[in-house]
Amino acid sequence: MKIPKGLQPLIDDGMIDSVVRSLKSGKEASVYIVACGDELRCAKVYKDAQQRGFHKLAQYQEGRKTRSSRDARAMGKRGRHGRKVQEAEWKNAEVDALYRLAGAGVRVPAPHLVHEGVLLMELVQDAQGNPAPRLNEVHITEQQGRDWHAFMMRQITRMLCAGLIHGDLSEFNVLLDTAGPVIIDLPQAVNAAGNNNAFAMLARDVNNMRASFGRAAPELLETQYAREIWALYETGDLTPERLLTGRFIPDAAAPDVAAVLNQIEEERQKALARQRRRAAADAA
Numbered sequence: 001m002k003i004p005k006g007l008q009p010l011i012d013d014g015m016i017d018s019v020v021r022s023l024k025s026g027k028e029a030s031v032y033i034v035a036c037g038d039e040l041r042c043a044k045v046y047k048d049a050q051q052r053g054f055h056k057l058a059q060y061q062e063g064r065k066t067r068s069s070r071d072a073r074a075m076g077k078r079g080r081h082g083r084k085v086q087e088a089e090w091k092n093a094e095v096d097a098l099y100r101l102a103g104a105g106v107r108v109p110a111p112h113l114v115h116e117g118v119l120l121m122e123l124v125q126d127a128q129g130n131p132a133p134r135l136n137e138v139h140i141t142e143q144q145g146r147d148w149h150a151f152m153m154r155q156i157t158r159m160l161c162a163g164l165i166h167g168d169l170s171e172f173n174v175l176l177d178t179a180g181p182v183i184i185d186l187p188q189a190v191n192a193a194g195n196n197n198a199f200a201m202l203a204r205d206v207n208n209m210r211a212s213f214g215r216a217a218p219e220l221l222e223t224q225y226a227r228e229i230w231a232l233y234e235t236g237d238l239t240p241e242r243l244l245t246g247r248f249i250p251d252a253a254a255p256d257v258a259a260v261l262n263q264i265e266e267e268r269q270k271a272l273a274r275q276r277r278r279a280a281a282d283a284a
Helices: 005-012 054-061 069-077 080-103 142-161 198-214 218-222 225-234 257-283
Strands: 018-025 029-036 039-046 111-115 118-122 174-177 180-183
Touching (some): 005 018, 142 198
Antiparallel strands (some): 039 118
């Protein structure tokens, strides 16, 4: 195929040998399968910030450490230099998250390098050597729903213990290889300790997994893992090996702020779903 402009520097510098085909094109980036010697890998080419919207970018980047005080001030002023810094931070965030999470034992694609704004990483494959399907593309059994949901709760816990929240986790960015779920798409990864929206984002991630696996195993829909995980995190009792129950009993003596935020987020998701249904009906 014709070499995309973003991948030409990697060809020129001998980091990839050829571009096999396009794998995915989304609002954040385009992903290609590339050949590196005898090995197939993924090359992720990030799109320009203007195509993403800085209001969303700023929300996710809250609490991230910048490389200098000058850059931090520039980002706050939202000028030209600040936008360039934000763009660089966004592109660097995914590889930083991948290395951190891989080191913490989270199942993510193995990162190889970043060059000229392109992330080169492992191609997650199925048993036949094809690109692994997304969770939303696979019919799962009731037992698989239970097993994989439990696995994802442990993965989310392990991520939080490493200081990160995915921030946009759903059935569209979980791949299924021969060993089970693999988490992808992490440029928006949230600093759990420094972001005021951390709990709401964690709850959204957890509840998206609950909804996805709950279609196969409906009893999962009654679980409260988000509140349980966050309560353990706030008290310093959360560890990667912590056994979770999916149950949460709020302290009656204290206002349950987390529960209120969680309810707000759930209602927001319901409202968005209603809007999508109305839009689909109008289009029909």
